[in-house]
Amino acid sequence: MNGHQTRAIVRIREMILRGELGPGERVAEAPLAERLGMSRTPVRQALPVLAQEGLLAEHQTRGYVVRGFSTADVLDAIDLRGVLEGLAARRVAERGASRTLLQALRVCLAEGDQILAEGHVADKFEALYVDMNVRFHQLIVAECRSPIIQQALERNARIPFAGPQALALDKTSLERMYDTMAYAHRQHHCIVSALERGESSRVEALMREHTNPVKENLNIPGTSEEPREVKPHLALVR
Amino acid sequence: MNGHQTRAIVRIREMILRGELGPGERVAEAPLAERLGMSRTPVRQALPVLAQEGLLAEHQTRGYVVRGFSTADVLDAIDLRGVLEGLAARRVAERGASRTLLQALRVCLAEGDQILAEGHVADKFEALYVDMNVRFHQLIVAECRSPIIQQALERNARIPFAGPQALALDKTSLERMYDTMAYAHRQHHCIVSALERGESSRVEALMREHTNPVKENLNIPGTSEEPREVKPHLALVR
Amino acid sequence: MNGHQTRAIVRIREMILRGELGPGERVAEAPLAERLGMSRTPVRQALPVLAQEGLLAEHQTRGYVVRGFSTADVLDAIDLRGVLEGLAARRVAERGASRTLLQALRVCLAEGDQILAEGHVADKFEALYVDMNVRFHQLIVAECRSPIIQQALERNARIPFAGPQALALDKTSLERMYDTMAYAHRQHHCIVSALERGESSRVEALMREHTNPVKENLNIPGTSEEPREVKPHLALVR
Amino acid sequence: MNGHQTRAIVRIREMILRGELGPGERVAEAPLAERLGMSRTPVRQALPVLAQEGLLAEHQTRGYVVRGFSTADVLDAIDLRGVLEGLAARRVAERGASRTLLQALRVCLAEGDQILAEGHVADKFEALYVDMNVRFHQLIVAECRSPIIQQALERNARIPFAGPQALALDKTSLERMYDTMAYAHRQHHCIVSALERGESSRVEALMREHTNPVKENLNIPGTSEEPREVKPHLALVR
Structure with a gap:
């Protein structure tokens, strides 16, 4: 896992836990990369890791969505x-x-x-x-x-x-x-x-x-x- | 649930819990009915109930098998x-x-x-x-x-x-x-x-x-x- | 311990626990015997037993008094x-x-x-x-x-x-x-x-x-x- | 409480807790003062304090003795x-x-x-x-x-x-x-x-x-x- 990917994981995690990305919200590569000021590759690599951690769920057609934990x-x-x-x-x-x-x-x-x-x-x-x-x-x-x-x-x-x-x-x-x-x-x-x-x-x-x-x-x-x-x-x- | 079915459920349950039917063992209608001295209909009706209770598992091709609980x-x-x-x-x-x-x-x-x-x-x-x-x-x-x-x-x-x-x-x-x-x-x-x-x-x-x-x-x-x-x-x- | 003494003990105990004899109250032989409809001897014998049980305290000059337990x-x-x-x-x-x-x-x-x-x-x-x-x-x-x-x-x-x-x-x-x-x-x-x-x-x-x-x-x-x-x-x- | 008395208290306490003064042992002013390299006055003043703390007991005739706590x-x-x-x-x-x-x-x-x-x-x-x-x-x-x-x-x-x-x-x-x-x-x-x-x-x-x-x-x-x-x-x- 390279430094860019790690940084992407950490940042997106924080956004979810702070509620900046809400439950059910779609997490799309392009807008997220822009929001984070990062290139798209590390963001794309981060998403399956976060899904495995349980913070994201894979959606049938819409890519990834934030899982709902109160x-x-x-x-x-x-x-x-x-x-x-x-x-x-x-x-x-x-x-x-x-x-x-x-x-x-x-x-x-x-x-x-x-x-x-x-x-x-x-x-x-x-x-x-x-x-x-x-x-x-x-x-x-x-x-x-x-x-x-x-x-x-x-x-x-x-x-x-x-x-x-x-x-x-x-x-x-x-x-x-x-x-x-x-x-x-x-x-x-x-x-x-x-x-x-x-x-x-x-x-x-x-x-x-x-x-x-x-x-x-x-x-x-x-x-x-x-x-x-x-x-x-x-x-x-x- | 009629009396025959109930009796079949109770009897098969006991067999599993006492280990007379072991984990992984196939539970087939005909031999079980014979062993219990019952007709096949109540035994057939009992199996899905026991599966729902978690004592049996549905097998892809072999009907029902005893689930393994130690x-x-x-x-x-x-x-x-x-x-x-x-x-x-x-x-x-x-x-x-x-x-x-x-x-x-x-x-x-x-x-x-x-x-x-x-x-x-x-x-x-x-x-x-x-x-x-x-x-x-x-x-x-x-x-x-x-x-x-x-x-x-x-x-x-x-x-x-x-x-x-x-x-x-x-x-x-x-x-x-x-x-x-x-x-x-x-x-x-x-x-x-x-x-x-x-x-x-x-x-x-x-x-x-x-x-x-x-x-x-x-x-x-x-x-x-x-x-x-x-x-x-x-x-x-x- | 004879029957009369036992009965006296049980009765006086109950009076204390029900509050019929209050904390600090003097427990004198004669009036108590009268109240219980018993002769004085069993009452006199009962008092030291109740003192040992902690329900009565010996008073310097006044005989026994009820101990205060809330x-x-x-x-x-x-x-x-x-x-x-x-x-x-x-x-x-x-x-x-x-x-x-x-x-x-x-x-x-x-x-x-x-x-x-x-x-x-x-x-x-x-x-x-x-x-x-x-x-x-x-x-x-x-x-x-x-x-x-x-x-x-x-x-x-x-x-x-x-x-x-x-x-x-x-x-x-x-x-x-x-x-x-x-x-x-x-x-x-x-x-x-x-x-x-x-x-x-x-x-x-x-x-x-x-x-x-x-x-x-x-x-x-x-x-x-x-x-x-x-x-x-x-x-x-x- | 002056400094000398405090030092005497602390030192004698330690001796008791470390077992240098054993249970039942008599604690006499003069030999203790010598052992501690202190004058007798602070040692004499320390003993009643230690008795109140429960480490020493007053003996009828022998002054103070170390109390026994296992x-x-x-x-x-x-x-x-x-x-x-x-x-x-x-x-x-x-x-x-x-x-x-x-x-x-x-x-x-x-x-x-x-x-x-x-x-x-x-x-x-x-x-x-x-x-x-x-x-x-x-x-x-x-x-x-x-x-x-x-x-x-x-x-x-x-x-x-x-x-x-x-x-x-x-x-x-x-x-x-x-x-x-x-x-x-x-x-x-x-x-x-x-x-x-x-x-x-x-x-x-x-x-x-x-x-x-x-x-x-x-x-x-x-x-x-x-x-x-x-x-x-x-x-x-x-």
């Missing part, structure tokens, strides 16, 4: 992810986490610690963190060995921000973004600690609570802790 | 239902249950009380109870007004015993069946009481616990409280 | 008991319940089943059930081996109805009393089942929920599920 | 505090937090944010943070208006580290101490957010989880997340 849907799906991952983690703790799992999770913890040791958002920071984060969550769910829970999570992850790859980074404030990462990663430490000690009730509660940094960063009116004047500048990291 | 899948889906309904009920309690909801639920409670007042499993007992039970659960989920949770529940309900219509009645013991009904209905009373008082944490825990009578009645080795010698005679009530 | 205190202490026993049970489940504990609990289950098998409230029913109930709860708390939790429970148990010996039996309706016993004992079965399977989150929730039958039987306005016209006739069983 | 007691009491404060916070959320409470809590949040904005442990940092922390917790418990819960918390707080004034600061690493403060204060933000939205189940889980930073900082073998070689240098801040 704010409530997004928040519900984030909650649901916490509830499903909480169920998976609780079960893992009840049965006793395997040494293999704990070792793999400790590698994730060390990676995150190293990324955060910079003390600020460094280059390549996001991609590395997201990669570690996805692995961390998948390891726990996989250990649960439940196709039912796995499928429910996969289905749920089609909704924007409802997967571990979606950190909803608030790029308007790099400092705020760093603090959120640091907080979320400390939760990772607590989750591993709870799994080590078989604290199944605690690990379930932690997994649920762990989705709140995502919700807060979404900056959706009525969900964030305090009213904020600033318009959100979200970037969906995958 | 015991673990069934138990996971029951747990998942408790977790999803728990999430829905918690939210309803947090926002405050509407008067309309509480009134409709109290009607369900009264109906159940009346059914149980017989002191034993009476005629038409099951159908009335199941009808009330389905309504009770749907009312709460509907009040939550979350398409995301609703869809996750609907998807989950395709797995046998993972919907409120599936009580997994253990017909080998009518007394045991009555006791389970009475216990489950007392939980209904507690759920309404918790909703009335806004006890959201309690109502979530109750909704989760409320799936355990179903699991116990399934009589699956390793899940029931005590080892039982008797072979289960399950009947999936819809 | 309805809110009683309900809070019942909740607190559920929370403390829930913590103890969760820990037992997290560490893994010992075979010895599970065997002793199964004996309690069998005893309760036998008592309830009568199908109605039989002679000596209450005392046997209460004895089993106290043992059941103490076994779990003891296995937790935490002097801190143990002491907090003991301190809390001084408040009426906040110990496992207090079932707050509603003797106005023997049928209702039987149903409550049956429900509470089914919860015992679930608690043992959760301990056997190491379901620590579930066992904590069950222990908390298990206090609700007590609260409901107290028939305190605003706490019971439905408004009731009948004046309560509580009897505190010890 | 590590298990300390950890249990910390857990118990989380459970009791969790119960209080849940109830506040269920009834709806008052505007007055939320405003007072937001003042605490702002104070903590300002303290932490330094980016490192600044002068007077600890005292200000501890003061804010105590207020934060007391506000929530007070709003619950339950003498029963209040008394259980007060009784529990006599055990070292089981009150909100005890942060168990790990002074061997100022950086680590800052990170723990920042994490704990972010939990404060989440707690207020949950109270604002009436998320009672979440606020209870947060209150319980909120005790874990204290436990981790205690650095007790077998409780901290990872084995640590370094000997702890705890300081009990009051």
